[in-house]
Amino acid sequence: MNEVAEGFVYFIGAGPGDPGLLTVRGQQILDHADLIIYDRLVSLQILQILPDETPKICAESLPGCHPERMEVLVDLMITNASKGLKVARLKGGDPLLFGRGSEEIEPLIAKNIAFEIVPGVTAALGASAYSGIPLTHREFSSAVAFITGHEKAGKPDSFLHWPEISKFPGTLVFYMGVKRAHVIQSNLLEQGMSPQTPVAIISEATLPQQKQATTVLGNLTNLVAQENFEPPAIIIIGPAAKYLGLWGWRNKLPLGNASVLISRPKGQGADFSAKLKNLGANVFQFDSMIIKSPDDWSSVDHEIKNLDSFDWLVFTSANGVEKFLQRFLQLGFDIRILLHLKIACIGPSTALALKLFHVYPDLIPPRHDAEGLIEALTPLVKGGKVLLARASEGRALLSQELSKICQVTDLHVYSQGPPSQEQIDNIKKMLSHTSMDYVAVTSSNSAKVLFESLGDLLTPGIFAGKTKVVAISQLTSEEVKNLGWGSSLSSVSFTTDGMIDEMIKDWSKEEA
Secondary structure (H helix, E strand, O other), rough: OOOOOOOEEEEEEEEOHHHHHHHHHHHHHHHHOOOEEEEOOOOOOHHHHOOOOOEEEEEEOOOOOOOOOHHHHHHHHHHHHHOOOOOOOOEEEEOOOOOOOOHHHHHHHOOEEEEEOOOOHHHHHHHHHHHOOOEEEOOOOEEEEEEEEOOOOOOOOOOHHHHHHOOOOOEEEEOOOOHHHHHHHHHHHHOOOOOEEEEEEEEEOOOOOOEOOOOOOOHHHHHHHHOOOOOOOEEEHHHHHHHHOOOOHHOOOOOOOOEEEEEEEOOOHHHHHHHHHHHEEEEEEEEEEEEEEEOOOHHHHHHHHHHHHHOEEEEEHHHHHHHHHHHHOOOOHHHHHHHHHEEEOOOHHHHHHHHOOOOOOOEEEOOOOOOHHHHHHHHHHOOOOOEEEEEEEOHHHHHHHHOOOEEEEEEEEEEOOOOOOHHHHHHHHHOOOOOOOOOOOOOHHHHHHHHHHHHHHHHHHOOOOOEEEEEOOOOHHHHHOOOOOOOOOEEEOOEEEEEEHHHHHHHHHHHO
16 A cells, blocks of 8 residues: 555544445555544544554543534644644544534645545445345335435525425435434325335444334334334335335345354454354454553573474464464575474464464364364374464463473564553443343463453343353363353364354254
8 A cells, every 4th residue: 555645634434334345445544644633433443443552532522512622623633734744534434424523624624634535334334235225226215315314503594395305206215214203204295205205224234233124104113113213223114114025135135134243353353253144243342452562572582593403393373373474584594494393283273373484383183272282292202392382371281281391492483462441432432232142262371361351241132041152162162161151162173264164064953
């Protein structure tokens, strides 16, 4: 990617909520921004993927009510851009579609501040796709209109001409209309629209807690009250709203609409999450730990420079592989120096991390845990020298047992920090109104952190049998039991793919 220009403001559409719908351009800018100012409607899932080190400000937290806050917001953007900083203004949906983007951009033009507009997937398109309701259809709708359900307060004349709107030959989509459903309903009925006109309401579109229902125009207000629909939501009115030919497409996938909370170290859940989403699951990610580099690399550097004195190099995690080999390359060493070494990995995930450096392990034990690695290495390392690259908080079992038969250097190449309180608070907000079908834990330590951080919200569902814990190994399953969560589903292959297989098998039973 080209360097993002300095002294610039980027208006980025975050889309309706699902992080997968954030554009590539938007993600590129957010990854390199100096300051991110985001709207209240930007989903917690998107906030989770923003860089930790980048300062972030919620526009709603700025002082004053909306008209006053707009001045403060614009001044904040101008001040920081004038300092040469890259300011990312992250807005829900699309910046220029009911997002007040133009009101924020006009003062920048007056101050000659450079800016770029990055479009986003608007809520109507997200709601249409994720609910399966087409906005246009050759049989009954050849046009679509996007209409605000909430105009600017105090405006003397409305831009909404209800006689024309009621006769629109297609699909009407009202944004921000739930709180004014009675106004929309009464105006359309007064102008002659049939009370039997199909209506659909979709709230929190594209998110795991998406809620949707269909009715007719004459019952719109009653449905909003009965089903307790809350913003953000859109209302779709017209013949297309009754077309259910695409309805429930996610339900037909192997994990269709299952809610899954995955517990992984920060930055390492993307592949696991993507596979679950491809299978139809609604995925929440809890960063159970933060992986930190050593404060002092001197001991690691010393062993790297003396690699020729070792017979075996042993890795017990993908993090260990990445930290060790990244440092190895930073010191200017050639990967061919490792040719004389035998390399062991605890399991397939660790081996995959190794292969990304174009290095292939000599040993992956049949059983992918410390006990399995000890059993496989014991006949091979007697009397030799082993370099064990691992976390400072890792289990000591491997080092202790191998030390009985060979010389082991226990090298700590990274440490594990606790999750941030901000992240815990954010995930608690999501869990407070969404129950989980599965909680996936990928290590004993992840299970402990999850229990300590979110146990009060997860335990009732687990005890009631509504939430099932899925463990990556029998060892992790034992830890889950020790924590008081009872029996869990356990992967037989000690991999995240194995965990997914267990969920698919169980979900098929639930659905049946």
